[in-house]
Amino acid sequence: MNKWLICGIAAVMATLAGCATGEQEWKQLPEASRTLGASESNQTVQVRVGEYVKISLKANPTTGYTWFFRVDKDRKQTGSAVELVGERLIMPEEDNQLVGAPGVKEVMVRAVAPGFAYVIGECKRPWEHGQRPALTVKYGFVVVR
Template sequence: MHAPLRLLTLSALALLTACAHQSGTLELKKDRQCPLTLTKGQLLILSLPSNPTTGFRWMLRDTATNVLQSLGPEVYTNPEDAGLVGAGGISTWRFSAREPGEGRLLLTYQQPWEPSVPPADTFDCELRVK
């Protein structure tokens, strides 16, 4: 392969790799994966263990609206193979990194009718979109 053609091919591959990374999806399951750096346009999927049959729910406290756009409401799923009434499942939210900047994704796991009781769990993640 001629040197100019090889350079053009390598440049094209590098550009494709960068574009694939930029529009890639990041799946987040624990705040130990934080802080996060996202690229504008990148999809963020947050999945947390949940069991609404206990009355506990994940409450969105801060959704980093300055840098993230919500792509819909929470979606709750439970494993089909659990076979137990009242078994827990997963709550999932989808966001798109919309603007460069910094923000915070904060959720608390608590019973909504008990706002003065400390949450049973907290998810707290600092974000940066570039």
């Protein structure tokens, strides 16, 4: 058998094995002081420097839609009040997993400095450039000492 074909099959097998858990690597982080969901979108929360907040949203990557998050800081600040420090996709247990079954996208946010910033999440297909996101969430963070 061709050595390139064997390498290709091995690479595909390794990729599938890595996707079996449906979970991206998640850094060991302290517990979140609170969890925000879709119902808290467009709200502002107050957190203290050093606190962690988890954003937890329904996700179904089999549809092609993926959540993309970014921090939009107050332009008067030199640095951002918050930072994105980790994310993961949690899919149903393998025993109960159905093709197309939804999962949960979790994003961890850390308050780093006094100030204000938004965390914005957009659910979109990465290959559809110039299209509006299917869903958008926006959370305001007021960070205090």
